[in-house]
Amino acid sequence: MYSFRRFDRSTFxxxxxxxxxxxxxxxxxxxxxxxxxxxxxxxxxxxxxPLQRAMSAATRPVVAFIDGxxxxxxxxxxxxxxxxxxxxxxxQIRDRAVLETKxxxxxALNDLATPGELAAVSARIAxxxxxxxxxxxxxxxxxxxxxxxxxxxFDDRGLVGRIDFAFEGSARVLLLTDPSFGVGVRDTxxxxxxxxxxxxxxxxxxxxxxxxxxxxxxxxxxxxxxxPPGIPVGIVKKTATNEAGFALITTVEPLVEVSRLDYVKVIxxxxxxxxxxxxxxxxxxxxxxxxxxx
Amino acid sequence: xxxxxxGLAIALVVSTVxxxxxxxxxxxxxxxxxxxxxxxxxxIGCARYLPADPALLIGFTAGLLLDxxxxxxxxxxxxxxxxxxxxxxxxxxxxDDGPLVIAVGVFLLTVLGQSLFAVAGTLFGQRIIxxxxxxxxxxxxxxxxxxxxxxxxxxxxxxxxxRRRGWAL
Numbered sequence: 001m002y003s004f005r006r007f008d009r010s011t012f013x014x015x016x017x018x019x020x021x022x023x024x025x026x027x028x029x030x031x032x033x034x035x036x037x038x039x040x041x042x043x044x045x046x047x048x049x050p051l052q053r054a055m056s057a058a059t060r061p062v063v064a065f066i067d068g069x070x071x072x073x074x075x076x077x078x079x080x081x082x083x084x085x086x087x088x089x090x091x092q093i094r095d096r097a098v099l100e101t102k103x104x105x106x107x108a109l110n111d112l113a114t115p116g117e118l119a120a121v122s123a124r125i126a127x128x129x130x131x132x133x134x135x136x137x138x139x140x141x142x143x144x145x146x147x148x149x150x151x152x153x154f155d156d157r158g159l160v161g162r163i164d165f166a167f168e169g170s171a172r173v174l175l176l177t178d179p180s181f182g183v184g185v186r187d188t189x190x191x192x193x194x195x196x197x198x199x200x201x202x203x204x205x206x207x208x209x210x211x212x213x214x215x216x217x218x219x220x221x222x223x224x225x226x227x228p229p230g231i232p233v234g235i236v237k238k239t240a241t242n243e244a245g246f247a248l249i250t251t252v253e254p255l256v257e258v259s260r261l262d263y264v265k266v267i268x269x270x271x272x273x274x275x276x277x278x279x280x281x282x283x284x285x286x287x288x289x290x291x292x293x294x
Numbered sequence: 295x296x297x298x299x300x301g302l303a304i305a306l307v308v309s310t311v312x313x314x315x316x317x318x319x320x321x322x323x324x325x326x327x328x329x330x331x332x333x334x335x336x337x338i339g340c341a342r343y344l345p346a347d348p349a350l351l352i353g354f355t356a357g358l359l360l361d362x363x364x365x366x367x368x369x370x371x372x373x374x375x376x377x378x379x380x381x382x383x384x385x386x387x388x389x390d391d392g393p394l395v396i397a398v399g400v401f402l403l404t405v406l407g408q409s410l411f412a413v414a415g416t417l418f419g420q421r422i423i424x425x426x427x428x429x430x431x432x433x434x435x436x437x438x439x440x441x442x443x444x445x446x447x448x449x450x451x452x453x454x455x456x457r458r459r460g461w462a463l
Contacts, residue, residue: 010346010380017354017376024358024369025418037368044362051308052316059317066323128319130311130364130371132328132431133415133422137320138363178365179421200425259320259327 033149033164042167045138049170052127053140118228120265121145126170135178135198137161137261142169146268152222155264158232158255159183159222163266171266175258176233177201184225185233189218196220196233196252203234203252210248213241220252228270299454300348303340306453307352310336311359327427328434332446333360334407335439337375338400339450341382353379366411367418374411378403393444400443404436 028037056063123139141147143166153160153173161181165172174181181198185205192214194207205220218236222229232255240250310333316322318329333356341349357375361368382403409432415422422428 010350010383013347013350014376014380017350018373021354021357021369021373021376024361024372025367025414028368029418040368041362044359048312048315048359048363051312055312055316063317063322066325125321127315127363128321130315130319130333130360131331131366131411132319132324132435133411133420133425133428134319134365136365172365174365179424180419200421201427259324261321 038165041165041172045167045170049126049140056126118267119146119269120267121147122263122265123147123171124263125261135175135181135200135258136164137173137175137264139171139173139264139266140169141266142167142171144168147171147266148268150226152227152231152267152270153264154231154267155256155261157257158234159227160256160258160261160264162227173264176203176254176256177258183227183233184223185220186223186229187214187218187236188221189215193223194248199251202237203254205236205240205248205250205252207242207248210242213239214248214250215239224272226272228267296345296348299344300352302453303344303348303352304355306336306340306450307333307356308359311356311363314360315363325438326430326434328431328438330438330442331404331407331435332439332442334375334378334404334435335400335442335446336450337379338382338403339447340454341379342386342447343450343454344383346380346383349379349383350376353377366415366420370411370414370418373414374407377410378407381406396443396447397440400447401436401440404439405432408432408435 024037027035031037121141123141123145125137126140127138128134129136129138137160139153147163147166149163149166151163151166153162159176161173161175161178162183163171164174175198176183176196177198177200179198179200183196184193185196186193187207190210190212192207192210192212194205194210196203196205205214207214214236216236216239220233220236222231222233224230234252234254237251237253240248242248314329314332318324318332323329337353337356340352344352353375354372357370357372358368360366360371360375364371382399385399412422412425412428412432416424425431
């Protein structure tokens with residue numbers, strides 16, 4: 001009899017907690033970044049930030065050692081890939097001087113701002129989230145440094161994501177690989193515009209009115225609709241053409257390596273209105289070109 | 295004694311959440327692209343010794359902290375860990391306490407926990423199931439947890455359980 005009563009009570013508590021969880025999830029999804037969930041997240045960040053910093057500092061040598069061991073198998077392949085990349089980049093550097101002059105002339109002519117000239121705040125990654133499913137990073141800077149929700153986040157390779165929660169001393173970055181992330185992009189080869197969306201490990205590109213095909217290897221940069229124009233986003237993985245009546249859809253390799261982020265920069269104080277004639281900007285900010293100087 | 299055990303369990307969960315969110319994950323310790331579900335392991339350990347109500351509340355709290363510090367909607371990990379705590383608590387009197395049973399139990403509960411979260415997350419619009427590496431994120435943490443159980447569960451036993459059992463599982 002006692003056992004039955006105990007079972008009954010625990011089952012009741014289980015159901016109560018499940019209902020609370022379900023309601024929390026429902027309200028949090030509907031709140032879309034505001035409400036009690038945001039307050040609770042801020043409280044948890046305030047409580048855990050010092051603990052996380054202390055833990056990271058204490059375990060950094062161990063983490064680096066284990067990371068090195070777990071990656072040792074891939075080092076040879078990576079070495080070969082890097083050698084090939086060095087050869088390719090050497091050729092690009094030779095062409096860069098010519099392009100720098102051209103782009104500087106164009107920028108002077110149009111009086112346009114580029115990401116490298118915008119105000120940006122550097123921040124260290126504080127936490128990679130709480131599970132392998134997460135497509136977020138917490139950074140050690142927040143609203144006190146001028147960061148606000150919606151700001152673009154990038155590193156030396158290109159777009160990392162955007163701020164989706166900002167608190168006084170910390171902020172959460174939604175990675176561009178998250179399925180809920182989307183950004184307007186422009187193909188630097190054809191000047192066609194489209195939308196890139198996260199697909200967890202890669203990105204997908206959709207173009208609805210493209211006249212020209214996108215080719216494998218084409219560089220995509222932000223178009224200026226939401227973030228400053230010209231930030232490199234990714235490289236087209238597969239050539240695709242626009243079939244009549246259908247959108248052009250293909251896959252894109254992100255330029256940033258989201259699993260290896262350590263420091264990022266947040267563009268602060270930029271509004272889509274600042275882009276002015278955003279459609280005229282894109283050329284200046286491709287990797288290796290002078291417009292993008294994180 | 296009971297209050298002391300609950301207090302220790304809360305402290306243990308908070309410390310483990312701090313470790314999980316700062317030491318494990320992308321760019322930290324993540325062998326083969328997956329990390330152990332250390333908090334889940336501690337919740338299982340606590341559920342083996344605490345009474346039903348505190349065990350469920352510890353599971354709920356641990357999950358809610360992961361929700362707050364992670365990228366999921368609030369309540370998804372809380373829901374998952376509450377179920378895991380309940381199952382671990384229900385199973386503790388029905389199964390032997392041998393290492394093999396515990397290893398199998400930890401593996402199954404971890405896979406179940408990761409799967410429940412993936413399904414709940416997908417229902418709430420996070421498209422986790424469509425993740426091409428979702429199976430890896432279910433199985434590898436379970437395998438890591440089995441290995442870590444040999445260290446973590448004796449620690450929980452030492453803190454919350456029968457002190458005469460020392461460092462036994």
